Amino acid sequence: MRIGWIVYSFGSGITSIYSSLSESTTASVRLRVWLVAKFFSAAGFETIQINLDNDIAKIQSKTQQKIDFIIISKISPAPEEMTSISNRCLDILTHFKSNGTKIIVDFCDYTLSNKDHRAPFYKKMIEMSDSIVGSNEKLLSQIKDHDMGKKCVFIPDPVEGTKNKPNVRISNTCNLLWFGHGKNIITIFEAIKSFTQGDHDFAINLKIVSKLPKKERLYIKSMRNTLKSDRFTMEFVEWSSQETVFHALSLCDAVIIPQIRNAPNKLASANRLAETLWAGRFPIAYPIPSYGEFKEAAWLGEDMLSGVRWYKEHPQEALAKIAHGQEQVSAMLSPEAVGRQWIDLVTQ
Numbered sequence: 001m002r003i004g005w006i007v008y009s010f011g012s013g014i015t016s017i018y019s020s021l022s023e024s025t026t027a028s029v030r031l032r033v034w035l036v037a038k039f040f041s042a043a044g045f046e047t048i049q050i051n052l053d054n055d056i057a058k059i060q061s062k063t064q065q066k067i068d069f070i071i072i073s074k075i076s077p078a079p080e081e082m083t084s085i086s087n088r089c090l091d092i093l094t095h096f097k098s099n100g101t102k103i104i105v106d107f108c109d110y111t112l113s114n115k116d117h118r119a120p121f122y123k124k125m126i127e128m129s130d131s132i133v134g135s136n137e138k139l140l141s142q143i144k145d146h147d148m149g150k151k152c153v154f155i156p157d158p159v160e161g162t163k164n165k166p167n168v169r170i171s172n173t174c175n176l177l178w179f180g181h182g183k184n185i186i187t188i189f190e191a192i193k194s195f196t197q198g199d200h201d202f203a204i205n206l207k208i209v210s211k212l213p214k215k216e217r218l219y220i221k222s223m224r225n226t227l228k229s230d231r232f233t234m235e236f237v238e239w240s241s242q243e244t245v246f247h248a249l250s251l252c253d254a255v256i257i258p259q260i261r262n263a264p265n266k267l268a269s270a271n272r273l274a275e276t277l278w279a280g281r282f283p284i285a286y287p288i289p290s291y292g293e294f295k296e297a298a299w300l301g302e303d304m305l306s307g308v309r310w311y312k313e314h315p316q317e318a319l320a321k322i323a324h325g326q327e328q329v330s331a332m333l334s335p336e337a338v339g340r341q342w343i344d345l346v347t348q
Helices: 027-042 056-062 079-098 119-128 137-144 182-197 214-226 242-251 271-278 289-294 304-313 315-332 335-347
Strands: 002-009 046-050 069-076 102-107 131-134 151-154 173-179 203-210 232-238 254-257 282-285
Touching: 002 027, 002 079, 027 046, 027 069, 027 271, 027 335, 069 079, 069 119, 079 102, 079 119, 102 119, 102 137, 102 335, 131 137, 137 151, 137 289, 173 242, 173 304, 182 203, 182 214, 182 232, 182 304, 203 242, 214 232, 232 242, 242 271, 254 271, 254 304, 271 282, 271 289, 271 315, 282 304, 282 315, 289 315, 304 315, 315 335
Parallel strands: 002 046, 002 069, 069 102, 102 131, 131 151, 173 203, 173 254, 203 232, 254 282
Antiparallel strands: none
């Protein structure tokens, strides 16, 4: 069986499934294309990269053999690229659909809102699709609300990295980590505000690991200048590969995953929380829907400082929560467990 992927994320174009996609700054590209394609290949499937930079004639010449399934995941061009990219993608899907290829549209963001410039394109893709996949159940529920009569399947993000022994370290300084996509950096403002203005008798050092565009770098600089305290320090580490995150996880005491109330990315998957647990560290996170199943493995709440206090006051409970969370991640989010769900989708 031959499986093809179409990916286009934030104007980055298409790169090889087996090399550059593994280093994408967009987690969903790594988790929902690269890792899944690796698993399909290991299971004996042939995986094909379909490059949106090529015109339809070139694609036809390179795909003489039938492709059984095409998976579309993370098509998120900038607004100015939307028309050209969407038209090209729909042409490609029409070509393959006419040759009997089945289409799977994979959602890791809610892109059907009338305010989203991608909505008309995604609705057209859904019309052409045979199956729809969502990265979390709340997201899938909102997609189902559009009642498009398609088969809808929940398949979570697989966890990245190596499983490490649970570790809780309590000292006079709490070394916290925030990691994520640069566009989410705005979520840490309220946390930093509470760290600098809240009541705590311990020092906090926050390390930020991300790939930040110029605008977001200026935002970090502004926060540094505005929110100051002799009990709080902040450092920024440029993301160069996922190894940067793994190294930062090994050095931190706990990870904060704050959120802005009513933000659209409250429909995000649990990938950062799962990665934190897998690395043996304790997650302090805003309670978005996908984190609910990990409520016994993390501190969930809106105020990050309260979560840090709880962590410092309950080290043994925190350690037990990490261990419990690792059992959950192993059972539900290992690449093997998630890969089997994708294989079930295309073989049943």
